[in-house]
Amino acid sequence: MAKTVRNIITIGASAGGLSAVSKLLTKLPADLDAAVFIVIHLGKAAIVDVVLNMLGKNSALKISVPEDGTPINTGRVYLAPADSHMMLEKGHILIKQGAKENHWRPSIDVLFRTAAAAYNSCVTGIILTGLLDDGTSGMAAIKKCGGRCIVQEPDNAEFPDMPNNVLNNIEVDYRVQIEEMGYILSDLYSRNDCDAASVPDDVKLESAITLRMATSLPVTAQLGTLTPFTCPDCGGVLTQIDEPNGETRYRCFTGHVFSESFLDNQYADKTEETLWVAIRMMEERRNFINTMRKNDINKKEREERDQEILVHIERLKTIMQEVAKSRQELTKSDHKKIES
Structure with a gap:
């Protein structure tokens, strides 16, 4: 009988990410009391089976690419498929071809945000090497919900943009090299100190919008301020979302999302x-x-x-x-x- 899932680990990586994620997985024990979810920015033509083999070569945990509706099990690793978002609801995984965020699908922000809304303080987010800033908004959602944030030491990252963007916008719990992350996670989950926390309304709403893959302009406008700007992808009206940490994002009511830069x-x-x-x-x-x-x-x-x-x-x-x-x-x- 599958063990009830209590703890969630979300991992995001972009450029240089395959090697970094492989290294991290070798540090995770076979009895890890958590389900692990990974988004690596892969092109449409990426051969997922090859990626799976590379990640699973030295991993003690079983790795798979989930389908829409796959149940979440503890001690398993789930890799987002190419060109689809991986999202979480309580107890199961959703795989959808929703609108791109910062032109990425799968998006790290989408995974992190929906995980935070579904599992609040029981989520640990990890950002590894990568360019630009996918993952910063999602990590902020995890932090708002009481979860823990771990960032790869930028000097240790092949591409430090993503770790630096998180560090510049969020007060993280751990800033460490990949080699140290396994010990931190083992310690966190051996103490099993995850307590249910409330999810802020804005995180709930944006997660719900993401899960539905589209919404109306009035609903999207509840997240921020309507602007005179239009979405460069579809021409829809953009809503400006100002986060408490100073980060600004723009969301189109059709689902496209952009960081300011x-x-x-x-x-x-x-x-x-x-x-x-x-x-x-x-x-x-x-x-x-x-x-x-x-x-x-x-x-x-x-x-x-x-x-x-x-x-x-x-x-x-x-x-x-x-x-x-x-x-x-x-x-x-x-x-x-x-x-x-």
């Missing part, structure tokens, strides 16, 4: 795409004018139009270069903030 990057991408389209259309018009029949337009007028369009094209190229330069400077500034 990621949304800025998306708008920059769209700006660049628009400029390229404008340049291409002007080049096409210029070529068309130069191939028009001579009796439709005289040579002098054709040359004048050609030069006018060429001036506009050069202006757009200059603007694009300035946008790219500004973006590079902002990226450097963001990295300095993360590292500080």
Whole structure:
């Protein structure tokens, strides 16, 4: 008979994550009194069986990729499938193709947030190596619900962005190397000091929205302030969510979610795409004018139009270069903030 699940461990990793997660799993004992859930950012084409074999090679715990509705069992490790969110409800796992968060599916934030809402203070979140900031919002939800937060020491991480983002926004319980995490988890669960805690309304609501995979604008607006900004993915109205720790996120009522820095990057991408389209259309018009029949337009007028369009094209190229330069400077500034 399966043992009732009491403790939940959620692990998130991105770039360099396969090696880091493999190392962590070797530190977990076979009698660990917890169910373990892992999100690694994998591409759609990732061969999950290969990843499973790599993770399970030296793990004392059995690892599997769950299906929608899979029951949660203690002493098991569950790996999120490629291109699907892994979410938790009490006692079972949901696998859904919901909207991407920060362009990731599976998303670390989605797993962490739904785990916090379902298991409150009995959740331990772990963030390992990775780029950008997926996992920060989810870790904040775990902290709000009384759970514990463990972050890989950034100097020990192959890519320190994700650990640094968590450290810059959340007061974590442990900042350690992977080698120490197994001892910490064994100690935590040997004491079995998990007490049920209340789940804040905002965590409940956002988790419910995530589980439903879509909602209405009035419901989403309960999480923050409606903005004049639109979702770069679908054009929906964005709600600004300001966390107590100072973090700002933007949620579209269709389900897309962006951190502030990621949304800025998306708008920059769209700006660049628009400029390229404008340049291409002007080049096409210029070529068309130069191939028009001579009796439709005289040579002098054709040359004048050609030069006018060429001036506009050069202006757009200059603007694009300035946008790219500004973006590079902002990226450097963001990295300095993360590292500080």
